[in-house]
Amino acid sequence: MIRPAVHLDAKGVGPARGRHPWIFSGAITRVVGDPEPGAEVDVHDPHGVHLGRGLFNPKSQIRVRLYTSMDEPLDGAFFAARVRRAIALRSHVLGLDDLAGACRLVFSEGDELSGLTVDRYARHLVVILTSLGIAGRLEPILDALEEALRPESITLRTEKGVGEEEGLVVKDGPLRGTPPTEHVIIQEDGLRFAIDLRTGQKTGFYLDQRMNRARVAAYSAGRSVADVCSYTGGFAMAVAKAGATSVTAVDASASALELAARNAELNGIADRLEIKRADAFGWLEEVAAAGRTFDMIVLDPPRFARSRAGLKSALQGYQRLNRLALDCLAPGGVLATFSCSGRVSAEAFQEAVARAAASCGRPLRILERLAQAPDHPVSTACPQGSYLKGFILAAE
Numbered sequence: 001m002i003r004p005a006v007h008l009d010a011k012g013v014g015p016a017r018g019r020h021p022w023i024f025s026g027a028i029t030r031v032v033g034d035p036e037p038g039a040e041v042d043v044h045d046p047h048g049v050h051l052g053r054g055l056f057n058p059k060s061q062i063r064v065r066l067y068t069s070m071d072e073p074l075d076g077a078f079f080a081a082r083v084r085r086a087i088a089l090r091s092h093v094l095g096l097d098d099l100a101g102a103c104r105l106v107f108s109e110g111d112e113l114s115g116l117t118v119d120r121y122a123r124h125l126v127v128i129l130t131s132l133g134i135a136g137r138l139e140p141i142l143d144a145l146e147e148a149l150r151p152e153s154i155t156l157r158t159e160k161g162v163g164e165e166e167g168l169v170v171k172d173g174p175l176r177g178t179p180p181t182e183h184v185i186i187q188e189d190g191l192r193f194a195i196d197l198r199t200g201q202k203t204g205f206y207l208d209q210r211m212n213r214a215r216v217a218a219y220s221a222g223r224s225v226a227d228v229c230s231y232t233g234g235f236a237m238a239v240a241k242a243g244a245t246s247v248t249a250v251d252a253s254a255s256a257l258e259l260a261a262r263n264a265e266l267n268g269i270a271d272r273l274e275i276k277r278a279d280a281f282g283w284l285e286e287v288a289a290a291g292r293t294f295d296m297i298v299l300d301p302p303r304f305a306r307s308r309a310g311l312k313s314a315l316q317g318y319q320r321l322n323r324l325a326l327d328c329l330a331p332g333g334v335l336a337t338f339s340c341s342g343r344v345s346a347e348a349f350q351e352a353v354a355r356a357a358a359s360c361g362r363p364l365r366i367l368e369r370l371a372q373a374p375d376h377p378v379s380t381a382c383p384q385g386s387y388l389k390g391f392i393l394a395a396e
């Protein structure tokens, strides 16, 4: 049987040759053959020169996900080898194989596995699928994970919207083994965290902030700290352990804060933690109006920009949130501020923070520039994988 193929226009060739994994429908001039959803296709330039192979999805804006520039089959063995390579990076280069800990084992484009993310929480794995093609090759991927790691369980979670975007209908739940009935407890930097693998945000924990929690904690001894958008208290625990005099964790989610309380117990810091369920903007306004200040504020809001159209309002949101935080920051205070919007560049985010500082005439100095942890690697072929940025700033 002749393999179906797609032909690209001149504009689409550059990214594909540079091994960018997303081939959008607009870059395709011709589809030869009649590929099924999820089928393997050859990718050709306008002159018919072979550029690689990918998986086809007629429903998705990303019409083809390109996985190789070689002429090789995209079968179970191919994806199993990619999974083993991703695991080897965490183990051999990053040294993240403490089985009591947690890490991201596979990060989609960052591991040349566009559409597949796998996190490990102690001995339990959580898989997230964002591509139809990968979903069709899940069994060999699970076999490879089991063979390499012998996990107690593998659970499937799906991202909101993927049904519409990819035409992918999957049911969340256990895939292999027996998932924990309660929480999994993981260790990070000498702290313990309870994780809800089934209903927690992301896959249960913000693994991308692991190293940043340690960096922020380095400034916290002897300071009163507000952890704004705390989720289950990742930063709150880290600063409390590092010697913060008091910590206030603020989040809009009641279930996240329940776990924050549990985490405080697990780490013996409950006596120094105040928990507040509130909207971040409204809470900061109230704090400022009451004349209360903190020596250090962590701002880790959810993604503000989900599309290019939302970029302007996202930047206004960052400016406003950072300005409100500055109004609550004591003289000589430290601000740790993050953006996880992939659409917002580090430069644009820095400008939003600068506008916030200028609006209250309060000089800020950047002490550290932060990014996502290295188990969330960024492929140079797909710079869009770089999404988390942050600054630790010293205020006047």
Ligand code: SAH
Pocket: 201, 205, 206, 209, 228, 229, 230, 231, 232, 233, 234, 235, 250, 251, 252, 253, 256, 278, 279, 280, 281, 300, 301, 302
């Ligand atoms: N800092 C956390 C991760 C934060 S994720 C960690 O290290 O684990 C962003 C958090 O913001 C989520 O917990 C979400 O519930 C919360 N959130 C979203 N909108 C909010 C709002 N308007 N006010 C307060 N919290 C909000």
